[in-house]
Each structure stands twice: as C-alpha cells, then as structure tokens.
Amino acid sequence: xxxxxxxxxxxxxxxxxxxxxxxxxxxxxxxxxxxxxxxxxxxxxxxxxxxxxxxxxxxxxxxxxxxxxxxxxxxxxxxxxxxxxxxxxxxxxxxxxxxxxxxxxxxxxxxxxxxxxxxxxxxxxxxxxxxxxxxxxxxxxxxxxxxxxxxxxxxxxxxxxxxxxxxxxxxxxxxxxxxxxxxxxxxxxxxxxxxxxxxxxxxxxxxxxxxxxxxxxxxxxxxxxxxxxxxxxxxxxxxxxxxxxx
Amino acid sequence: xxxxxxxxxxxxxxxxxxxxxxxxxxxxxxxxxxxxxxxxxxxxxxxxxxxxxxxxxxxxxxxxxxxxxxxxxxxxxxxxxxxxxxxxxxxxxxxxxxxxxxxxxxxxxxxxxxxxxxxxxxxxxxxxxxxxxxxxxxxxxxxxxxxxxxxxxxxxxxxxxxxxxxxxxxxxxxxxxxxxxxxxxxxxxxxxxxxxxxxxxxxxxxxxxxxxxxxxxxxxxxxxxxxxxxxxxxxxxxxxxxxxxxxxxxxxxxxxxxxxxxxxxxxxxxxxxxxxxxxxxxxxxxxxxxxxxxxxxxxxxxxxxxxxxxxxxxx
Amino acid sequence: xxxxxxxxxxxxxxxxxxxxxxxxxxxxxxxxxxxxxxxxxxxxxxxxxxxxxxxxxxxxxxxxxxxxxxxxxxxxxxxxxxxxxxxxxxxxxxxxxxxxxxxxxxxxxxxxxxxxxxxxxxxxxxxxxxxxxxxxxxxxxxxxxxxxxxxxxxxxxxxxxxxxxxxxxxxxxxxxxxxxxxxxxxxxxxxxxxxxxxxxxxxxxxxxxxxxxxxxxxxxxxxxxxxxxxxxxxxxxxxxxxxxxxxxxxxxxxxxxxxxxxxxxxxxxxxxxxxxxxxxxxxxx
Numbered sequence: 001x002x003x004x005x006x007x008x009x010x011x012x013x014x015x016x017x018x019x020x021x022x023x024x025x026x027x028x029x030x031x032x033x034x035x036x037x038x039x040x041x042x043x044x045x046x047x048x049x050x051x052x053x054x055x056x057x058x059x060x061x062x063x064x065x066x067x068x069x070x071x072x073x074x075x076x077x078x079x080x081x082x083x084x085x086x087x088x089x090x091x092x093x094x095x096x097x098x099x100x101x102x103x104x105x106x107x108x109x110x111x112x113x114x115x116x117x118x119x120x121x122x123x124x125x126x127x128x129x130x131x132x133x134x135x136x137x138x139x140x141x142x143x144x145x146x147x148x149x150x151x152x153x154x155x156x157x158x159x160x161x162x163x164x165x166x167x168x169x170x171x172x173x174x175x176x177x178x179x180x181x182x183x184x185x186x187x188x189x190x191x192x193x194x195x196x197x198x199x200x201x202x203x204x205x206x207x208x209x210x211x212x213x214x215x216x217x218x219x220x221x222x223x224x225x226x227x228x229x230x231x232x233x234x235x236x237x238x239x240x241x242x243x244x245x246x
Numbered sequence: 247x248x249x250x251x252x253x254x255x256x257x258x259x260x261x262x263x264x265x266x267x268x269x270x271x272x273x274x275x276x277x278x279x280x281x282x283x284x285x286x287x288x289x290x291x292x293x294x295x296x297x298x299x300x301x302x303x304x305x306x307x308x309x310x311x312x313x314x315x316x317x318x319x320x321x322x323x324x325x326x327x328x329x330x331x332x333x334x335x336x337x338x339x340x341x342x343x344x345x346x347x348x349x350x351x352x353x354x355x356x357x358x359x360x361x362x363x364x365x366x367x368x369x370x371x372x373x374x375x376x377x378x379x380x381x382x383x384x385x386x387x388x389x390x391x392x393x394x395x396x397x398x399x400x401x402x403x404x405x406x407x408x409x410x411x412x413x414x415x416x417x418x419x420x421x422x423x424x425x426x427x428x429x430x431x432x433x434x435x436x437x438x439x440x441x442x443x444x445x446x447x448x449x450x451x452x453x454x455x456x457x458x459x460x461x462x463x464x465x466x467x468x469x470x471x472x473x474x475x476x477x478x479x480x481x482x483x484x485x486x487x488x489x490x491x492x493x494x495x496x497x498x499x500x501x502x503x504x505x506x507x508x509x510x511x512x513x514x515x516x517x518x519x520x521x522x523x524x525x526x527x528x529x530x531x532x533x534x535x536x537x538x539x540x541x542x543x544x545x546x547x548x549x550x551x552x553x554x555x556x557x558x559x560x561x
Numbered sequence: 562x563x564x565x566x567x568x569x570x571x572x573x574x575x576x577x578x579x580x581x582x583x584x585x586x587x588x589x590x591x592x593x594x595x596x597x598x599x600x601x602x603x604x605x606x607x608x609x610x611x612x613x614x615x616x617x618x619x620x621x622x623x624x625x626x627x628x629x630x631x632x633x634x635x636x637x638x639x640x641x642x643x644x645x646x647x648x649x650x651x652x653x654x655x656x657x658x659x660x661x662x663x664x665x666x667x668x669x670x671x672x673x674x675x676x677x678x679x680x681x682x683x684x685x686x687x688x689x690x691x692x693x694x695x696x697x698x699x700x701x702x703x704x705x706x707x708x709x710x711x712x713x714x715x716x717x718x719x720x721x722x723x724x725x726x727x728x729x730x731x732x733x734x735x736x737x738x739x740x741x742x743x744x745x746x747x748x749x750x751x752x753x754x755x756x757x758x759x760x761x762x763x764x765x766x767x768x769x770x771x772x773x774x775x776x777x778x779x780x781x782x783x784x785x786x787x788x789x790x791x792x793x794x795x796x797x798x799x800x801x802x803x804x805x806x807x808x809x810x811x812x813x814x815x816x817x818x819x820x821x822x823x824x825x826x827x828x829x830x831x832x833x834x835x836x837x838x839x840x841x842x843x844x845x846x
Contacts, residue, residue: 053433054432055429055432055433074432075432076432076433076437076438079432079433079434079435080435084434087430091427091429091430093427093431094427096422100419103419104419104423105434105435107416107420108416108420109435115416117416120416120419300652300653348832348835348836351835353652354589354652355790355835357595358790358831358835359831359835359836361783362786362827362835363832365783365825365828366828366829366832369822369824369825373819373822475779479597479657482653482656483660483661486654519664519667519668520669523661523662523663523664523665524665526657526658526661527643527658527661530647530654531643531646531658534647534654556646556647558649560648561648561745
C-alpha cells in the first residue's frame, strides 16, 4: 500500500497549565488499517483523540488528514471531513430518541450529510439495525442501559459516514459475549473501508483487531509495532506493571 | 391528530382576530400587550428553548426595536414600516456583534453576560441626543388600537410559524443538539457558532418588531420603560411556564400568565404581584418543564406527576 | 484632592458592595444557585436593623448580629423547605424560582413597611474624621471594617473549621461528600442561611450609610452578580477586593462620565471579564 497515510501526526504537544499532557507524539495511520492505542490510565490516550477530533487544540505540532493540515479546524469541520469519534464518557442527547440521536450525525455528517430529517432518520434506522439497536429506536436515549449506550455512541459516529473512526474504549464494561459482538461489528466497519483508531484496555480485542499498536505512557509514545512485538517490549511491560524488582 | 390541531389553531387565530370587533377597548389593549409579550416569549424560545442558551438580555432587542422605530419616525419623518425595518436592523446587528463573543459562555455566565449587556446598551442609548436622551421621544399620535391589535396578532402568528418551521428543519435539529450536548453536537458536524448566532439573530428580529409596534402604539417612549429589565425575566418565565423547546408552549405560557396576572390585579390589586410571584415559585416546584410537559405528564401519570417532579429534583 | 476623595469614597462603598456579594458568591459556589432574591435579603436585613433600632432602641451596629441571626433562620428554612425541592433541576429553574421569591419578598415588604424611604440614623451617623484633607464618614468606615471582618470570619470558617471543609467538599463533589457523611440537606440549608445572614448584615449597614425601601434590592442583586463573578466563588477575601474594584470604578465613572454611566462601567467590566477570562476558571454549565 503506497498511498499516503490517512492521518499523520507530527510532534504533537499539549500542555494544561504547565503540565505536559502529550509530549511530541508522532505517528501515522495507513488507510484501511486498525490501529490500537493502548497505555496505562492517565497516559493521555483520550487527550490524543481529543486533539485529533478537534475538541482540544494542540500547543505544538501538526496533524494532517488525507494530506491536508487540519490543526486550525474546529471540531465540526473535522467531522464533516470524515473524522468521527465516540466519547469515553458517553454523550447521548438525553431528551432525544435513539433514532434522532443518530439522525443528527446523518444530517450534519460527511460534506453536510442528508438534506432532510426524513432521509436522515432512514439512514439512522439502518445504522441502529447494524449496531443491534433496532428495537430501541424510539426510546429516549437517557433510558438506555450501559451496553446499549455504547452501541448508540457507535451508531452516532457511523452516521457521519466517516473515513477515520476514533473509538474511545467502546468495550469498557462489556461482558465476553458483548465484546465478541463489538469486535465483529468493528471488523465489518473496517471491511466497509473505514480506517479505525481504537483506544482499548481489553487486550483480547486488541489482539483480534489491531494491525498495529501504539503505546502511550505519560503522554509519550514508548512503542509502536505489531501486537506481538509491542506486548513483549520491556518498556511496555514496565509501564503497565512497574519496574521489576532487581 | 395533526389536522385537528391545525384546524383548532386556525379557528383560535380567527377568534383572536375578531376580538376588536367586540368593541371592548380595555380588552383590546390587554390583548395587544398579551400578544406582544407572547411574541417575546416565543422569540426567546428560539435561543433559550431550542438552543438552550438562556438569554436574560432580550429586552435590549425590544428596546432597540422601540428606539429604531421612534427615531426613524420622529427624527427623520419616515413611515412606520421603515421604522420597523430600522429597529429590526439595529437589533439583528446587535445580536450579531454581541452574540459572537457572549455565546461562547454557557449557562449562568451566558445569562448574566446578556443581562449585563442589556443594561449597558440601555444606558448608552438613554444618553444619546438623537434618542431624546433621558426624556425620550414622542411618536406621531394615532388612535388605531384595532390596527395595532391585528399587527400584534399577525406578528405572533408569523413568529409561531417560524418556530414551527425551525422545529421541523435541519437547523432546528442542530439547535436541539447544541442544547442537549454542545461538544457532542460539534463532533457530529454541527456548526455551533453559526447556529447559535443565527438563533439569537432570529430571536432579535421578532423581538424588535414587537418593540416597534409597541412604540407606535404607546406613542410616548422613554429609556426606563423601553429597556425595562424585568421584561427579561417575564419573557423567560412565560416561555418556561409554557414549555421551552415546544412550538406552542411559550405562547400558551404567555397568554395564561398574562391572564392570571390581569385577574389577580383586578381582583386583589395590591397583592397581585405578590401572588404572581407565588404562582412562579409553585410552578417551578411542581411543573418545572412547563405547561406542555404538565399536559403530557398528567395524561400519562395522573396527579402523581406533580410529586414526581419534586422527587426527581430534590436533594 | 477631589480625585483622592472620590477614590476613598469608592473604596469605602466598595467594601460594603463586597459584603453584599459575599453571600451570593457563597451560595453560588456551594449550591450552584444564583439567587435573584439576594437583594431582597439585603433589604430585609436592613429593615430588621431599622426596626430593632427604632422599635427597641438597640444601636444599629449592635443590632447587626441579631438581624444576621434572623436572616440566617429565614434563609435556612427557605432552603430546607422550598429550594431543596428543586435544586437538582435545570439551572434556569433556580434562577426563575429565586426571581419569584424576589417578587414575593419585595411586595410583602411594600405591604408591610410601605414604600417610604427609611434611613437608620443613630446619633453619630453624621460624624466624620478628616485625614490628609479627605473626609471619611465614620459610619462608612465602620461598614468597611465590618465587611472585611465578616469576610475574614467566613474565610476562617471555610478554611480552618471542619464544618467549613464539609462545605467546600460539597461544593466540589456532592457525591463524594455524601460518602463521607455529609448531610446535603442540612449543609445546603446552613450554607444558604449563612449567605442570607451576610446579606442581612450588608443590608443593615446599607440602611445606615444610604437608605432603605422595598425596591433597593434589584440593583443590589445586579451589583452582587458582577462582583461575585469578578471576585470568583472560592475566596471571600477576593470577593471584597472585587467589591473595591467596582466601588472605585463606579466612583470614577460617576466623576468623569456622569452617574448614568456608573452602571455601564460595572456591566461593561463584567462582560469583558466573562468573555476574556480563560475557560478554565469557568465552572462547567
């Protein structure tokens, strides 16, 4: 695959009141791959996703999406270019139905999205069916339980018809069966041509899905490569488990 | 169901339009006030109810509508229609200029900033010579309460139709998404800055036209009553009482509360305001989501709905 | 010299403004309630001192603690019985209900006390001292001192007493505070009571240095808003300082631009600070 990477991040840095949260992180995502982003809690994984989606602005460094600089663009422009994300702390629109929650994405998504609410709701129905929420379409989002909320987050992100999908811990709190289902769904999404960056703690899912893995620790990229090489990397082991007593 | 509602509304509008024919001058005057304030509540609904940005400064648009019309007619001898346009232009421009910085704030802070802005703009205008400074202006006198009544009704109908159109449109969906979760809305492609500002400008437009009609009707205008700050809270309460984010809620809220206030005033005059305040307190406790929600809630859960709200919102 | 006098006037008045804002800032910071009836509480406290003075002959400054106790009880009950029922609903609702309360209290005051202006004028009310050619009315100086004293006491309570720690903990994280045994109903009621007591003290002082009527509340609420935002909701002492800033700004504005612009300056400052302030210091809506 000699095409340019769909996303290139170079020397990205983010500071919060003097504390460095992301420290000169550089990597690239190839089109069509699934890249897993792992690291201990507090490593800055969600911050990194926030920087890519535009929710936060970087202090230094550059981000290129499909070759073009997107650093100065507000989140809604990046969404319309084709970058979609899920939120780790789920953010449904509380008083809207599940259907309308997804319809918003269809209305405002890729290059402005569907033109009418009716068309958007149609697309939304299909996406709810795809993520297994067809039965809940008319329920208020606030009434949905945990796993259903995750599915809704996913459907909302897909409604943008994204080229790059940023998944932030979609498996958290799911049981083994539900994890298998989500893994399947993610594979189907990838097969439909979407590039995926997935933040995950569930290593089983990472092994099954990831083409490559990035490891973030204290805001720095300490390892990247295939799942096997990364999991064996002593720096990574140390980051998760702490220094071995000599 | 929908067709029945539409027919009922058309009939209601027709009945309202026929009020001046009854020949009761006091009723017509009360009607003009009630209709204008209903427009204010409905306009507020666009920015406060749909977009979720509770402005406490819309009175400034009312005042700009008043002064725009008054200045055009008294200082430049222009006709009423042109005056209305000038007032609207001033208000919409104000909404754009001040909206952009202030709409970056949320919740309480936005409310206070708009309140502050309305005070500041009011103070500036009340010192301008062309606006008659503190004395105010006197518009050409015209005795045509019936005409003003129909104008006010027409404006309210136009405003309601606009809100209806918004509620069915992509724009409206975007506003609701902003209200429900602005960050998520932005991540889903909603141009939040554009939409919020547009909502404020539309609200400013209708509010200012109401001001212009009020100015010509009332003839004597001065800064204190034109930029009356309590107007802000009144329109918010009426919208909230009726049901923010619904199409007809604020109109009902405004008409019902106006009626309650009038009845209290004619019944117990001195204590009217006192009882009105009590009505507000009780309403916020038992029906915080307004009449619209009350109607639905009572139908679904019966009187238990009232206690439900307390149980849900108490500490 | 006129400038110096104006500035001193502004400082003295500003201290009192700061005291007025103190109660609002406390309630806002801990309960997330913006109390639109705060000015009415100030007004009621003022009337309490007035009647204690004219009716029972108690010196106004000695009547202050009594008025504060009355207002504390009033605020405590109000929070416990009324405001606690709606406190978890939308922010806007607390604005609306306090507006309703403001209307009720203002008109009750009008019914009970009539609309006449009243001043609390103890015999020493007119006394001045003159320092470096600047006239300082003793009553205003005393008000200024009391403002700082009460702010310092509040600071002490919040930062050095266990009870104050509970208040601050609840302000930051209600759920966690409950896990540590805080009874939120009581705590909220007490906090609101303290806010009302502070407002009452400000009212009593206001009645001495200015005048009272049922309608003095609304502009004072507005001013308290501005000062609470500028001073921040965390530190009582910075609220008083913010009051000084507003007091001086108003006096200067009145001198150079005329009295009507005094309000514009306050609100202009408010809006400018809100808009230009870095996002991190704004509480999430």
